[in-house]
Structures are given as C-alpha cells and as structure tokens.
C-alpha cells in the first residue's frame with residue numbers, strides 16, 4: 001500500500017492539459033514478454049506486479065476460488081441440462097457483477113469517496129438522449145445485466161455441460177498436473193488479450209461498428225458499469241474467448257477465472273480512476289488509461305497491455321501528445337477516404 005501525497009494525484013492544472021483530469025506516468029508501458037532482446041528482469045517484475053500485488057488478476061482469482069469452493073454446483077449434476085444448476089451459475093455471475101460494479105460505482109461515483117483524485121476524465125456520468133433511459137449509468141447497468149450476464153452465463157453453461165459429459169480435455173486437480181495448472185493462468189491472460197484484439201478490430205469495421213459496437217462506444221467517459229455494457233452480438237463474440245477451454249485441458253477454476261477476468265476485469269478497467277484510494281492510501285490498481293484512450297480516440301489500443309499487438313500493427317497510443325497527434329491524423333485520413341468513396 002502506498003501513502004498518497006497531494007502531488008501524486010497529479011490533477012492537471014487548468015490549461016495544462018484540458019483533455020484529462022489525471023494521467024498516469026507516460027508513455028504507457030506494455031508487458032515485456034515479447035520484447036527483443038529478451039528482458040528477464042522486466043518479465044519477472046511484470047509477473048510479480050500481476051500476481052503478487054493487489055491487482056485485478058489477483059481479484060479475479062480470489063473471486064473464482066470463492067465461487068468454486070463455496071458456491072459452485074457439482075459437476076455430477078451438470079451431465080443433464082436442468083434449471084437447478086444453470087440458474088445457480090446465472091445467480092453466481094449476477095452476484096459477482098452486482099457486488100463489484102455496484103460497490104465501485106457507489107464508492108467512486110454515487111458517493112464520490114475520492115472526489116476527482118486519480119480520475120482520468122474531467123466529466124461525470126452523462127445525461128444524454130443517446131443512452132437508453134437517457135442516463136449513462138442506467139443504460140450501462142441495463143445492458144450489463146439484461147444482455148451481458150445471461151450471455152456470459154450461457155457460454156459457461158455450455159462449457160460445463162460439455163465438460164461434465166467428458167467431451168473435452170479437463171484437468172482433474174492441481175496435483176494431477178501442477179505446472180500446467182499454474183502456467184495456464186498466464187496463457188489465459190495472453191489468449192484473452194489476443195482474442196480481444198482481433199474480435200475488437202473486427203467489430204470496428206463500418207457496418208458492425210454502426211450496428212453493434214456503437215453501443216459500447218457511446219461511453220466516452222467510462223465507469224465500472226460501462227465495462228460489459230455491450231450489444232448482445234458483441235457479448236456473444238466477446239465471451240467466445242471461452243472456446244480455448246474446449247481445446248486445452250482446463251480445471252473449472254481456470255474457466256471461472258477466465259470468465260471473471262472478462263467481466264470483473266472489464267468492470268475494473270473501465271472504472272475511470274487509476275487507483276482506488278481508501279483513507280488516503282492507494283490500495284488497488286483500478287482503471288486502465290490504455291483502454292480509456294480507446295474510448296476517447298477510437299482508432300487506437302484495440303487490445304490490452306498484456307500483448308503488444310497494437311504496437312505491432314501501428315495502433316498503439318502511449319498516452320503522449322505526439323501519439324494523440326498521430327492518431328488524429330489517422331482518423332482524419334480515414335474520414336477523408338470515406339468521403340471520397
């Protein structure tokens with residue numbers, strides 16, 4: 001836990017940068033796994049920051065352990081589809097999202113417990129007719145709960161039904177293959193980043209953007225409930241990340257962790273605040289400025305920091321003014337080419 005001194009909130013002075021209330025240290029860094037030459041020390045430091053600190057993946061792991069150990073239905077019952085266990089999974093997922101997104105929203109927005117400290121965007125949640133019910137928060141809650149949780153649960157129900165019937169490779173227990181059990185968590189994070197990048201680029205194509213992805217992008221300034229506020233078609237595509245477990249041997253904990261990472265991870269990364277401050281201490285890494293830049297500028301940062309796909313394909317925005325200039329030029333060119341067509 002780091003003590004917070006007043007200067008470290010780094011709220012930008014009026015006129016210094018009118019775009020943001022707060023920016024983290026720039027330029028943004030991506031995970032060093034694919035850097036050449038290989039940087040073993042940087043990789044170890046990144047893994048430590050990911051798995052040995054109060055970080056989002058550790059949060060997802062805690063949620064998945066609690067869900068699996070105390071609430072998960074028995075796989076014996078899952079051989080046949082029934083209301084009993086399917087509603088049970090739906091209930092766990094509803095509870096997880098309501099708990100995390102609900103608490104974060106109440107703390108950061110409804111009660112403004114840390115005011116504007118470490119908040120990226122200067123604006124509050126929007127009241128605008130472009131949103132369902134005319135208000136960003138209600139809109140985001142609606143699409144998360146009415147479309148997000150049921151589609152997320154449906155994918156899980158499909159997986160657990162198929163797994164319970166022995167139709168795909170599974171890991172029986174930690175002791176059965178301890179190395180794979182641990183390494184697979186790291187692979188899941190790479191896969192999630194890889195899958196999200198390509199799905200995301202796909203739905204940025206004109207027709208899909210206008211008819212599907214626009215719903216998520218109505219949120220320029222994001223909050224916890226914006227994370228999985230998506231069109232149902234986007235939900236189906238987004239959660240198809242689970243398909244890796246149909247191919248690679250998985251334990252239920254892997255699958256639950258993966259799906260919580262997709263959902264609770266999105267809640268946290270859209271929090272809109274860099275860190276959570278309680279009693280003047282920064283206790284938890286929260287929002288992702290990397291993804292916040294995507295909501296502001298659209299044509300950048302399609303993936304996540306875990307894999308450098310945006311750098312490889314020229315869409316990385318590292319938060320600096322130079323990168324903003326470059327992305328604006330790119331957006332201008334793409335608008336002009338559309339007009340010419």
Ligand SMILES: [Zn+2]
Pocket residue numbers: 216226227270291295
């Ligand atoms: Zn987003």
Ligand SMILES: [Zn+2]
Pocket residue numbers: 200204213217294298
């Ligand atoms: Zn997008």
